[in-house]
Amino acid sequence: MIIQPRVRGFICLTSHPEGTAQHIKNQIEYVKSKGKIANGPKKVLVIGASTGFGLASRISAAFGSDAATIGVFFEKPAAPGKPGTAGWYNSAAFENEAHAAGLYAKSINGDAFSDEVKAKTIELIKQDLGQVDLVVYSLASPRRTHPKTGVAHASVLKPIGQPFTDKTVDFHSGVVSDISINPVESDEDIANTVAVMGGEDWKFWIEELKAAGVLADGVKTVAYSYIGPELTYPIYRNGTIGRAKDDLEGTVPVINDILKDVNGISYVSVNKALVTQSSSAIPVVPLYISLLYKVMKEKGIHEGTIEQIQRLFAERLYTADGQVALDEKGRIRVDDLEMREDIQAEVAKLWEQATTENLEEISDIAGYRNDFFNLFGFNFPEVNYEADTNEVVNVPSIE
Numbered sequence: 001m002i003i004q005p006r007v008r009g010f011i012c013l014t015s016h017p018e019g020t021a022q023h024i025k026n027q028i029e030y031v032k033s034k035g036k037i038a039n040g041p042k043k044v045l046v047i048g049a050s051t052g053f054g055l056a057s058r059i060s061a062a063f064g065s066d067a068a069t070i071g072v073f074f075e076k077p078a079a080p081g082k083p084g085t086a087g088w089y090n091s092a093a094f095e096n097e098a099h100a101a102g103l104y105a106k107s108i109n110g111d112a113f114s115d116e117v118k119a120k121t122i123e124l125i126k127q128d129l130g131q132v133d134l135v136v137y138s139l140a141s142p143r144r145t146h147p148k149t150g151v152a153h154a155s156v157l158k159p160i161g162q163p164f165t166d167k168t169v170d171f172h173s174g175v176v177s178d179i180s181i182n183p184v185e186s187d188e189d190i191a192n193t194v195a196v197m198g199g200e201d202w203k204f205w206i207e208e209l210k211a212a213g214v215l216a217d218g219v220k221t222v223a224y225s226y227i228g229p230e231l232t233y234p235i236y237r238n239g240t241i242g243r244a245k246d247d248l249e250g251t252v253p254v255i256n257d258i259l260k261d262v263n264g265i266s267y268v269s270v271n272k273a274l275v276t277q278s279s280s281a282i283p284v285v286p287l288y289i290s291l292l293y294k295v296m297k298e299k300g301i302h303e304g305t306i307e308q309i310q311r312l313f314a315e316r317l318y319t320a321d322g323q324v325a326l327d328e329k330g331r332i333r334v335d336d337l338e339m340r341e342d343i344q345a346e347v348a349k350l351w352e353q354a355t356t357e358n359l360e361e362i363s364d365i366a367g368y369r370n371d372f373f374n375l376f377g378f379n380f381p382e383v384n385y386e387a388d389t390n391e392v393v394n395v396p397s398i399e
Ligand code: NAD
Pocket: 047, 048, 049, 050, 051, 052, 053, 054, 072, 073, 074, 075, 087, 110, 111, 112, 113, 138, 139, 140, 141, 224, 225, 226, 270, 271, 272, 273, 274, 275, 276, 277, 278, 279
């Protein structure tokens, strides 16, 4: 079929298999161009491996460190006449590239929050790898069915305490407007968001992997967090999602305790704001990102997901002397360039000025849009989007 983008709000309903394959190729080329990661991981489990930071983690481990990878994700395969999700095509393309390079790569498609998928993953590790030496936890989801209670939790993106009003942009039309978001009405909203995006499921994974004996001596595990600028505090870091991130970060000592007798260690890495399927759903954030991109590109220090994660692996998690640089709260920071004072001062100035009329000029909204379409395999010059393409693509080693 001929596949073109079909956009509804911050979602694109279609994805292009050849375009996503090109996206994967580009990311692999980048990782290869940086050379091998010294002392890098060898057997890696990535939970949330099909898009965004998790996908970049899988690519960095495989092509930066020749690692065998198992990827867990929740995606929809294609059916005749209906394209699969971007994460499905990404995983198909990734596995094809990994296998061609002689690397082990298998995938599990299902609900990572469930006991069943955890058990299936453990079986696969036992059968094929024995143990893993790195576990990347990179889930982003609006809901979670709790495996012990059966309760279906839905997360919300709301401020806590007072309503929040600020600028936002519809990144398709470029219209800048004010948005007001009411605060949570009850603590239940906070608790639900923490249940979905906090640290409990990460802890469950590590507990179960450890109990099954599939974590190698000296295992590392990393989960991803975000802080961002003061202007997004009310909706992000001081809002419901921020409470979940506090909980995730607070899980590090708990997991370290679980990992003590296998000499393992856990980290939270605070990453840069980037265009992903998850971040495009957060009000105010797309405008911030498009201003941030403009400033960081002008200064020559812009990074995308693959650049961020390759640097996380090569310069933080796996350094020559084994030292991992942490901030005063014990977190890895690869948002260091985003948070630089000169960058933030410049973004804050542009934020005050931003209007519908000047947006194209003062921001990188064009770069934002391009990254958004790239997520779904569109806007790659190598691909002919007028041509018929086979929408039914298999992930070769799916369990
Ligand atoms: P993403 O939407 O691109 O990726 C989410 C992944 O989770 C996908 O692989 C998806 O298949 C998987 N997933 C979702 N629900 C699942 C389920 N029930 N079972 C199995 N897999 C499931 O998101 P992302 O932006 O890469 O976010 C990953 C992490 O990075 C999140 O913790 C996020 O908060 C954090 N982070 C994001 C940003 C940003 O700007 N995007 C910045 C810093 C940190």
